[in-house]
Every structure is written in structure tokens, then in C-alpha cells.
Amino acid sequence: MNASDGHDWDLLNSAIVSLYDEPAHPGFELAKVAEYLATKVGIRVLLKGRLLQSRGSSGLKRSARMLASSRIVDPSRRAPNEPTRGELEYEERQLTLGYVTPGIIYDGLAVQRLMLEYLDENQRWREHVHVAFTSRLLATYDHLDSRYHLRTIVCGYPSVVSLSGLVEAPARKPAFYLARRQYLQIGLAPAIDEPYADDHLAYGDLRTTDVAVGYAMQALSYAILGYPFCQDPGCRLYDAHRQIEMLKAQLEPPEYCETHMPFLAEHRRAKQKGEPHEHSLQ
């Protein structure tokens, strides 16, 4: 432990990142995230693929029940969902096929707990960082306003990045919602994305992987530094609450703020030379 800044640099030097995803999320390439982490941070990355894989009939039924119970039907109610037969069958089918249709909202912490059970027991140690990308929409309950909120990332062990959350969680421009409400009132839902396409991420958006990379970095920051977010709106570790902020932080240069950029560069340099990391974050 480096006493000057409170961060465990040995942890970063010895860390391994395992990345998981779910098949068939259009526009997302896990290998590109792995490549970014390996080159940008100089960290060892394992591409694991699908995390919630079927584990026999009883395991499948139990996992399906956990997922169905964690559905959020009413964002203002913090109570487990009582799964219906149809919901259980749906979750079983999805787990078996390994396919997730976005649209259903799950309690992010419950999904995280389920994913923890699926991690290889031999790889559950502090230096092994697990980041799962999911197509599921995740929300967590906020006691401040007593309701659930959609999330892009739920940090923890493992950290879970919601790819559909990247589309739905950060707010879009007010004009978009106004237009959508007007369109829905007259029954014209389709094709309203078009005028606002550049302002927010969409399903199947080719920018998805580039944006998701920043959230992998946030997960890594949480595991290594103890916090996922940076206060600087220009840094990829910024916790964006609006689409426009997210796209700016993730896609526009510079990638990182003046605090995190040198930190990453120093770590990468030290790692390549096999030296200890001596750069400190203030």
C-alpha cells in the first residue's frame, strides 16, 4: 500500500480482468473492450464470454426464479416481484438461449448477486476484477427520492455494465421526450429517433463499444482505486447523467482528465518495464 495516496498499487500491478457479455447485443464487441484495457492500462485481460450459462436443470430454475423475482414492475415500490409462471418460463428460455431482449427492468443488485454465483470460485480474489456486460436493463433503489433509477453501471463484485442502460439511463434532450409524448398521443411511435440520432446512443448504435469501454474503465477504477467516478465532465470516468454528457465524456478528446491521464500513462510505462508504479493520485 502506498501510504501517500491510500491506493494499493500492487493490486493494479497484479490485477487480472475477466470480461463477460451476453450474445447478440448488436453493436457491441467485447474483444475491442479487452484490447483497449490491455493496451491502455497494460493489464491482463481474459475474455470469458457468456456469464449466466445454464448449470443443470435445478440451477437453471433457481436462476430463472432469482431473475423473475428481481423484475421491477413499479419503480416506486421496493418489493420483490412475485413471479408468475409465464415470467419464470420466459427467464428459463432466455437463460437457455443466452439471449436477452431489452425492455424488462431488473434490480441491479439482485442481478449482481446472481452473477457472483456464476463466477469461477477459483477466480474470486481481490486482484481478479470481473466486469460483466449485459443487455438487461438495471435499476437501483434510491432512498433519497424513494424510487428506482435506471443505471449504466452497477459497481461491485462483479461490476455490471448495462448496455441497454447506456441507451435508456442517461436522460436525452427534453425535446426528444416532448416529441415522443406527442407522437405516442397520436399513435405514431416509430421513427422519432431520427432527428435526435446524434444526441443519444441507440440500440445497435455503432458507437456502443466505444462508449462501453469507458464504463469498463469505471469498473476497473472502482476495483483498483475504490471509486468508479471522476468529477471532471471531460474524463471517461465521469458519471454522466445525460446522454450528451456521456457521449462527450466517452467519445470526445481528451480521454481522461489531468489526474487520470498521467496515472494511466505512468502505470502502463512502469508495467512495460516491470517497474513498480510510483505515480500517485492527489
Place this chain on the structure above:
Amino acid sequence: MPFAPVKESDITRAIVSRFASALENHTQNDVVIVGGGPSGLMAARDLSEKGLSVLVIERNNYLGGGFWIGGYLMNKITVRAPADAILDELGIPHEEFAPGLHVSDGPHACSKLISAACDAGVEILNMTVFDDVVLKEGKVAGVVVNWTPVSSLPREITCVDPVALEARAVVDATGHDSAVARKLEERGLLKLKGFGAMWVEMSEDLVVEHTGQLHPGLVVVGMAVATVYGLPRMGPTFGAMLASGRQGATAVLKMLEKTA
């Protein structure tokens, strides 16, 4: 050429006798479908083509639900791929407006769908409102129905008891009302989740994927699925309704196979 001379009494007898025999034939059915919108008609057509006796209950005089018109009373309806294959199958003309988005004339599409159901042998009771379910040993085994006008007249002159029609399977195709499922909820047999959020997209796939058996003897299709499972609400794209109807027919066949 003059019309054939017929007596008024013959006209009345023709109507009464044929309606009575049709109703009598359908006091026992393989399947009763409650709701004659696109999902209900699609399920009815597919099941009837499989040789099952199918009765559709429709509370309005007209069939087709919202399938006649798209948004803002404009009579063009949209269907997303791959449901355009169903339009082809039913002989409904359409054009690809944008990649994956097909548009068709509402009246043409709706009348073709109704025609396909009738041609397949589906019997239809319009102006007939669903009142309750018939339950036998915890299984949905039919429906209780009445004339639609009964419910809209003063009670003192409409003390008309409903009648029961039995079925091996019942399909709830009543749209957002999910009227059949609600009757089970009233009895404490299941709990509906209500409307889902409007703040997320992509519910068409979810509606089809959740279509299926809800309770022994009951299959739910179309927008009723969204109410039952609390799925996100969606705009008027009808592909999911047709696909859900088809999926519902498959679920009915599977359910009947198990109970045969």
C-alpha cells in the same frame, strides 16, 4: 332481373335458425378466443386451420380492433420485419417504407385478416361481451357471455342472465383490458402487473416472447400480454399482434396436447 320473392317470415326463420344452430354448435368448443382484434383473429385463423373448432367473442359489432387504422386516425398500418411474412401469407399488399418497416392499407389488411379467419372456419359471435370465466378444478374451461347492449342499458330493464360456453382452451385477446386474466385476478388465482413503463423502448419482441399459457386452460396474446406482465407500452406497430396471435395458437396446441 327481379329479386326472388321471399316471405318476411322466411327471412326471420333463416336468421334465427342459422344463428341458433351456430350457437348450439359452439356451446362446446376446442377454443374460445375473447377479442376479435389482430392477435385474436390471427390465433383463431391458425387454430381453425389445424382443424379445431374455434369461436371468437367480440363485444363490438365490428371485428379487427385497432387494425383498421394506424395513428391519428390515418388508415395506414405499419408492421416490422419479420412479421411482413404474415402479411404475405394472408395476401395483404404492403410496401417496405424503410428497411424492416412495412406499411399497408388498414382496411385492406384488416378485411383480409377477417376473411382469412372466416375462410378457415372460425365462428364469430359479435356484439357479445365476455362476462366471466368457467372454472373447473382450477382450470379455465369456458366463458360466460352476454349481449353487449345489456351492459349499456339501465339495470331495471336489463336483468338478463348470461350464458356459458365451454372450451378446452380460452385465449385472452382483449387488449390492454386483459379482461379474462382480470377475472382470475379477482379470484386471487394470479396477479396482473399492470402497464409497464413508457420510458423504455423495444416492447414488441417482449410481447411475443411472453405470449403463452398464463393459467391452466388460458393463453394470453396481444396487448393483454403487456398488461399481464407489466411490459413497456408501445405504439401502433401491429407486427407483434400478428406474431403474438400465431405464438398463442402454438401455445394452445401445446396445452391441448398435454391435456389430451
